[in-house]
Amino acid sequence: MAPTLAQELRIHIIGGGMGGMGSALALAKQGYTDIHVWESAREIGEVGAGINITPNLSRILDGWGVLHIAKDEAVALDGASVLNCAKDEVLTSVNFDYIEKEFGYPFFVVHRSALQKCLVTGAKESGRVKLHLGKLVKEWDFDNNRFSVVDRSADGEIQWIDADVILAADGVKSKARTAMLARKGEEDHVQDTGQAAYRIIVKRSMINEDPDLVPFFTGSHSYRWIGEKRHIIVGFNALRGDLTT
Ligand SMILES: Cc1cc2nc3c(=O)[nH]c(=O)nc-3n(C[C@H](O)[C@H](O)[C@H](O)COP(=O)(O)OP(=O)(O)OC[C@H]3O[C@@H](n4cnc5c(N)ncnc54)[C@H](O)[C@@H]3O)c2cc1C
Known part of the structure; x- marks a missing residue:
């Protein structure tokens, strides 16, 4: 069946962590065909430590065919x-x-890397997700639905990307959040808990x-x-x- 107009939207996801890769795979499984993930790390490595996979997550991963x-x-x-x-x-x-x-x-x-690996593998195997590694999203132009990307391996070359949908999944230190709040005249306050x-x-x-x-x-x-x-x-x-x- 040919994709619907909605399924052809240019979806750009910032961050290839748990949220970003999970969203990419979920969208691919829903029939979206033009999904891009922009990840600043040059490779998907062994970052993090132990992570729980509780039954509700197993059920979702199984549905996506990647739990194994x-x-x-x-x-x-x-x-x-x-x-x-x-x-x-x-x-x-x-x-x-x-x-x-x-x-x-x-x-x-x-x-954590095993969970990420299963999401990345599933996303790649869908044939609908393109993972761009070594690409740091630098600036946000929400009015024109675009963002700029620095290529970390090519002398800092900058490229502007036009999108229909931008999904910010750039983690706990999200710069997208800061930019979005600044647009509304608000500051992104990070509160130090004093704990480590x-x-x-x-x-x-x-x-x-x-x-x-x-x-x-x-x-x-x-x-x-x-x-x-x-x-x-x-x-x-x-x-x-x-x-x-
Ligand atoms: C030791 C440890 C154990 C944990 N255990 C659990 C657990 O058992 N259960 C649980 O639910 N959670 C656990 N967590 C938390 C879990 O890892 C996080 O909640 C989860 O990783 C958050 O997902 P995320 O997609 O928001 O961010 P992340 O997984 O951090 O992904 C963000 C991604 O965005 C990329 N990025 C950031 N800025 C940019 C940019 N400007 N341009 C391009 N890319 C960018 C980063 O490189 C990163 O890959 C644990 C965390 C740690 C550290």
């Missing part, structure tokens, strides 16, 4: 425990067996040498320690079978 890609690198958790930071005592433990029975899919954890989050990725082979850590990484259980102004989460990533966060 993420699943190859995922761990299905058997449960989770919450411990008191100061005393190291278990406050509560939840068994996740019921999750698959009730919702049709287990509670998966993967590396750190993440580390450790090879399983290194953990195996530490008897204190081994119990936390035997089986597929997730642990988190909570305390005043402190919160530590230990997750699992099956990425190449040797990493965990």
Whole structure:
């Protein structure tokens, strides 16, 4: 069936992260044919750490035909425990067996890059999404529905792109948001919470040498320690079978 006029709209998505690639794939599956994703990173790499794939997300990914890609690198958790930071005592433990029975899919954890990979693969395989890597969106001209892109690999060459629809998915530090608010005469206030989050990725082979850590990484259980102004989460990533966060 020939695409409708709407399905031929020039859709330009800024940012090839979770939101951008998810939107691109969803639009492709809805029959939109002219979808572009502009991503400043030169390659889709292993940025981030553990991310949960809960059954509602699995259902969507399955519908898009890409769940198997993420699943190859995922761990299905058997449960989770919450411990008191100061005393190291278990406050509560939840068994996740019921999750698959009730919702049709287990509670998966993967590396963020595995989730991104499945979205990128699905988008590319649709033949309807063009991913432009190494392209930083610099300026926004909302009145004329266009934006400028700097080619990070070609001496900063600038190109203006005309669009029918622009979807800003440029993450938590979104410059599109700042530009959109400025257009309305408002400032984009970023409030410092005074808190910081750190993440580390450790090879399983290194953990195996530490008897204190081994119990936390035997089986597929997730642990988190909570305390005043402190919160530590230990997750699992099956990425190449040797990493965990
Ligand atoms: C350690 C960790 C664990 C997490 N765990 C979970 C979890 O378990 N569950 C959960 O739901 N969420 C989790 N999150 C949060 C989740 O990763 C984010 O919510 C999600 O990535 C946000 O998606 P996004 O598309 O808005 O932004 P991003 O995924 O950050 O994507 C934004 C993209 O836009 C690109 N970009 C930015 N500016 C420009 C520009 N000007 N031009 C071109 N490209 C641009 C960036 O390079 C980036 O690729 C976790 C995050 C971290 C760091």
